[in-house]
Amino acid sequence: xxxxxxxxxxxxxxxxxxxxxxxLLLAGIDRKVVARMQKRIGPPLLQPAYDFFKLLGKETIVPxxxxxxxxxxxxxxxxxxxxVTAVLVPVFGFSAFGGVAxxxxxxxxxxxxxxxxxMGGAASGSPYxxxxxxxxxxxxxxxELPLVIVLLAxxxxxxxxxxxxxxxxxxEYQQANGPLITHWTMWPAALAMLxxxxxxxGSHPFDVAEAETEICExxxxxxxxxxxxxxxxxxxxxxxxxxxxxSCLFLSGWGTGIVAVDALILVAVxxxxxxxxxxxxxxxxxxxxxEILFRFYWRVVAVLAAISLILAWLVG
Amino acid sequence: MIQHLPILAIMTxxxxxxxxxxxxxxxxxxxxxxxMLASVASFVMMCLLIKPIFLDGGIIGYWMGGRAPExxxxxxxxxxxxxxxxxxGLLVTFTVLLSAVYSIKYISRDDAxxxxxxxxxxxxxxxxxxVLSGDLFNIFIMVExxxxxxxxxxAYRNWAEGSLxxxxxxxxxxxxxxxxxxAGTIMVYSQVHTLNLAQISALLAGQGLTNTTVFxxxxxxxxxxxxxxxxxxxxxxxxxxxxxxxSISMVFSGMVNKAGVYGMIRLxxxxxxxxxxxxxxxxxxxxxxxxxxxxxxxxxxxxxxxxLLAFHxxxxxxxxxxxxxxxxxxxxxxxxxxxxxxxxxxxxLFLCAGAVFYSAGTTDLDRLGGLAKRMPQTAAIFLVGxxxxxxxxxxxxxxxxxxxxxxxxxxxxxxxxFASIFYAVVTIVGLLVSVMTLASFVKVSQSxxxxxxxxxxxxxxxxxxxxxxxxxxxxxxxxxxxxxxGPLSRFALQPAAAATLNIKGYIDTMMGGGYAASQMxxxxxVAELDFSTIGYWQPVAWxxxxxxxxxxxxxxxxxxxxxxxxxxxxxxxxxxGKYATFFGGEHSTYSMVGGSDLFWGLRYNLRHYxxxxxxxxxxxxxxxxxxxxxxxxxxxxxxxLFL
Numbered sequence: 001x002x003x004x005x006x007x008x009x010x011x012x013x014x015x016x017x018x019x020x021x022x023x024l025l026l027a028g029i030d031r032k033v034v035a036r037m038q039k040r041i042g043p044p045l046l047q048p049a050y051d052f053f054k055l056l057g058k059e060t061i062v063p064x065x066x067x068x069x070x071x072x073x074x075x076x077x078x079x080x081x082x083x084v085t086a087v088l089v090p091v092f093g094f095s096a097f098g099g100v101a102x103x104x105x106x107x108x109x110x111x112x113x114x115x116x117x118x119m120g121g122a123a124s125g126s127p128y129x130x131x132x133x134x135x136x137x138x139x140x141x142x143x144e145l146p147l148v149i150v151l152l153a154x155x156x157x158x159x160x161x162x163x164x165x166x167x168x169x170x171x172e173y174q175q176a177n178g179p180l181i182t183h184w185t186m187w188p189a190a191l192a193m194l195x196x197x198x199x200x201x202g203s204h205p206f207d208v209a210e211a212e213t214e215i216c217e218x219x220x221x222x223x224x225x226x227x228x229x230x231x232x233x234x235x236x237x238x239x240x241x242x243x244x245x246x247s248c249l250f251l252s253g254w255g256t257g258i259v260a261v262d263a264l265i266l267v268a269v270x271x272x273x274x275x276x277x278x279x280x281x282x283x284x285x286x287x288x289x290x291e292i293l294f295r296f297y298w299r300v301v302a303v304l305a306a307i308s309l310i311l312a313w314l315v316g
Numbered sequence: 317m318i319q320h321l322p323i324l325a326i327m328t329x330x331x332x333x334x335x336x337x338x339x340x341x342x343x344x345x346x347x348x349x350x351x352m353l354a355s356v357a358s359f360v361m362m363c364l365l366i367k368p369i370f371l372d373g374g375i376i377g378y379w380m381g382g383r384a385p386e387x388x389x390x391x392x393x394x395x396x397x398x399x400x401x402x403x404x405g406l407l408v409t410f411t412v413l414l415s416a417v418y419s420i421k422y423i424s425r426d427d428a429x430x431x432x433x434x435x436x437x438x439x440x441x442x443x444x445x446x447v448l449s450g451d452l453f454n455i456f457i458m459v460e461x462x463x464x465x466x467x468x469x470x471a472y473r474n475w476a477e478g479s480l481x482x483x484x485x486x487x488x489x490x491x492x493x494x495x496x497x498x499a500g501t502i503m504v505y506s507q508v509h510t511l512n513l514a515q516i517s518a519l520l521a522g523q524g525l526t527n528t529t530v531f532x533x534x535x536x537x538x539x540x541x542x543x544x545x546x547x548x549x550x551x552x553x554x555x556x557x558x559x560x561x562x563s564i565s566m567v568f569s570g571m572v573n574k575a576g577v578y579g580m581i582r583l584x585x586x587x588x589x590x591x592x593x594x595x596x597x598x599x600x601x602x603x604x605x606x607x608x609x610x611x612x613x614x615x616x617x618x619x620x621x622x623x624l625l626a627f628h629x630x631x632x633x634x635x636x637x638x639x640x641x642x643x644x645x646x647x648x649x650x651x652x653x654x655x656x657x658x659x660x661x662x663x664x665l666f667l668c669a670g671a672v673f674y675s676a677g678t679t680d681l682d683r684l685g686g687l688a689k690r691m692p693q694t695a696a697i698f699l700v701g702x703x704x705x706x707x708x709x710x711x712x713x714x715x716x717x718x719x720x721x722x723x724x725x726x727x728x729x730x731x732x733x734f735a736s737i738f739y740a741v742v743t744i745v746g747l748l749v750s751v752m753t754l755a756s757f758v759k760v761s762q763s764x765x766x767x768x769x770x771x772x773x774x775x776x777x778x779x780x781x782x783x784x785x786x787x788x789x790x791x792x793x794x795x796x797x798x799x800x801x802g803p804l805s806r807f808a809l810q811p812a813a814a815a816t817l818n819i820k821g822y823i824d825t826m827m828g829g830g831y832a833a834s835q836m837x838x839x840x841x842v843a844e845l846d847f848s849t850i851g852y853w854q855p856v857a858w859x860x861x862x863x864x865x866x867x868x869x870x871x872x873x874x875x876x877x878x879x880x881x882x883x884x885x886x887x888x889x890x891x892x893g894k895y896a897t898f899f900g901g902e903h904s905t906y907s908m909v910g911g912s913d914l915f916w917g918l919r920y921n922l923r924h925y926x927x928x929x930x931x932x933x934x935x936x937x938x939x940x941x942x943x944x945x946x947x948x949x950x951x952x953x954x955x956x957l958f959l
Binding site for chain 1: 686688689692695699706707708709714718721722725726728729736737740743744747748750751752754755758759761762765766768769915916917918920921
């Protein structure tokens with residue numbers, strides 16, 4: 001029964017089905033809103049879902065230079081790890097695997113989808129993918145430093161005197177003391193986190209790794225058919241996970257207690273966060289160069305997060 | 317019987333070494349028989365000790381020649397095996413066994429194989445003797461045997477570029493370390509008039525720290541630091557690991573630097589019991605953090621497979637040292653766990669490098685590429701090792717790094733003021749180093765196993781089965797050690813950490829019951845470890861996860877049969893261009909991204925730092941010796957100022 005429950009968590013809620021629907025919906029909203037901002041009509045709300053099913057039906061081609069098994073396994077590994085991450089992120093008070101849900105786990109699980117893209121790209125043997133994975137890796141090193149500091153800062157602020165790595169403890173602390181966003185010491189960290197999200201999901205000013213106009217989607221250049229569909233789904237789920245993680249870290253602590261209602265509210269909250277840090281930025285900015293991106297994250301965003309960390313240690 | 321096993325395990329190696337010289341000169345099969353017999357026998361003997369020591373909590377003391385202490389002084393040479401010694405003893409014998417199996421094929425093309433195996437077994441005996449010894453001077457002798465065997469093995473392929481040079485560097489800087497250990501031993505002897513570790517420990521605790529003992533501690537600490545290759549004693553390791561045969565590089569990173577780590581733990585926790593002193597904690601954690609950061613950033617800059625691995629070895633030892641320096645039971649357990657995992661995954665990666673060298677004849681990242689098509693098993697094993705060292709769940713590196721982060725950040729919460737910020741920064745550096753580790757392994761996988769296959773490597777064959785067997789065993793161990801942290805900690809890590817912290821039994825076993833109490837007063841035993849704060853100790857959840865991932869991979873393996881493509885790639889490519897890789901019209905030979913250029917964005921931003929690093933690793937042995945001496949002076953000064 002326990003195993004069955006866990007399988008249910010992984011496959012339905014808050015796992016595969018729920019996070020796919022939420023992710024694709026968010027991606028649709030994002031595209032629509034950005035289009036409206038740029039005075040275009042934009043695709044229908046469900047366009048990402050249509051794209052996903054369309055790609056599933058297309059032929060899968062493995063290029064001659066590719067390492068076949070790695071090339072095909074990479075998208076699946078990326079998707080599975082994202083689904084697992086989605087299960088670990090609490091939906092307000094509800095947490096499927098409370099004991100395991102830990103910021104260190106989330107941090108490492110979140111690297112796996114990026115690694116999957118990198119491995120898949122590397123296995124495809126294309127030089128465009130070579131450039132793409134190089135940039136993906138540099139981007140990852142760029143945003144990982146501020147992300148780590150943000151997580152540690154939150155871990156301290158929600159530690160109630162000590163420190164905690166556990167997401168459910170962080171949520172409990174916010175239930176008792178109000179959302180962390182209401183603490184002024186956490187504002188720089190929240191801002192840093194908002195800036196980490198677009199880099200993590202690779203949206204426009206920070207999409208050096210995909211850069212369609214430059215290196216033809218980088219690591220994904222050789223992908224087609226179902227594997228590409230899985231990668232597209234993964235990036236949609238990532239959109240959900242990152243925004244949900246933000247809400248868990250900074251906006252948690254309320255909610256109705258009814259899981260179904262909470263889930264809906266969470267998607268709405270995610271959409272708002274996404275509009276602020278992804279859509280708006282995407283609509284108005286041009287793509288950065290990779291070395292500028294790296295400098296920006298280590299010099300500006302990391303410093304923002306570090307301010308919060310130091311404040312958390314000094315004040316809290 | 318059981319108390320004879322430690323000395324027998326050591327003697328088996330030495331006896332094997334001598335017999336190999338005598339009998340193994342002409343006959344291949346005699347040589348292999350002797351080496352395999354010695355390594356298997358020692359491993360089995362160590363395994364037989366698991367029950368009395370790990371499970372029953374016993375400690376084995378053994379006086380050579382039956383010379384028990386007289387008139388309260390230990391005059392004989394003693395062996396003492398507690399859980400900590402056994403933990404490292406198991407690592408040593410396991411590494412030696414796998415390396416011996418791997419060597420059979422890997423060394424088969426070299427000449428003077430009898431000398432290789434003689435030195436190999438001497439090295440093994442030296443390290444095993446070191447970790448099982450209960451006598452400070454005996455430890456020095458074993459360090460010398462270990463160092464000289466290691467130096468000679470570094471230069472084993474003396475036709476290879478730089479091997480003699482790196483052996484000379486190892487000799488020069490390694491001797492500095494050995495001399496420090498000898499000098500420290502003399503200082504200790506002048507204070508307590510005994511060389512037995514247990515008795516030293518009891519007497520030193522009784523008399524407290526004097527200037528001489530502080531000096532002795534500093535010297536011994538530096539000596540073992542050199543043997544563990546912490547920064548700034550590390551450049552010799554980078555050279556030695558690169559030029560030694562891969563089977564020896566594996567032994568170096570699997571047990572030779574662990575010998576230094578073991579020496580440090582034994583020294584600071586048991587012999588000097590100095591871990592309550594905060595300034596020592598800070599020094600060790602600081603050295604560990606610098607080691608892990610410099611190690612990984614140097615690795616990012618390398619373009620030789622084995623040299624890159626060597627720098628990662630240094631970096632991972634930094635994690636271990638950091639964790640040990642925290643002086644909490646969680647920290648020690650994490651450090652030991654990571655030491656074990658490092659033996660597994662780094663050994664695995666060195667064996668992969670050896671397989672690539674064996675098959676392709678080079679380890680230059682700028683020349684290799686696309687080998688996954690020719691060596692699929694090696695590539696798969698490499699990915700396991702790379703995932704483990706980068707700390708990707710569910711492999712073992714993740715589990716131990718998690719414990720270390722947790723221990724580190726808890727130390728930050730327990731400390732106050734500046735110290736807590738220091739530990740918080742250490743945690744951040746640790747997490748960052750992990751990402752950089754991942755980055756450099758992405759670089760290796762892209763430039764060795766994936767990417768385009770250069771024409772010169774078109775005929776490369778998969779490594780022979782005898783080389784793949786140890787690799788598969790280690791890969792399986794990497795996964796198991798990651799999935800079963802619960803049993804591991806209960807049966808191995810917890811006893812070892814407890815042995816490190818509760819030294820009363822260690823003293824009484826050698827010196828007779830009540831000796832510790834008579835010299836040190838009452839020692840309160842340290843409580844059992846508590847892992848409840850760590851979510852990883854929930855194996856069922858992880859097992860479910862693992863099963864699901866395997867199921868997904870299986871589905872892909874079955875489902876991908878339908879995918880069109882490269883089964884008959886060359887013919888198809890000629891007929892139909894759509895199966896070729898998309899090169900944008902460029903000829904594929906010219907469009908490869910070399911290993912050195914892969915992280916341009918990072919290298920450009922950190923160019924000053926990387927320039928500083930290259931200047932630092934000048935390759936001149938005088939520089940390295942100068943640093944070693946300067947750092948030694950600095951550490952001694954620090955100890956006198958703050959102890």
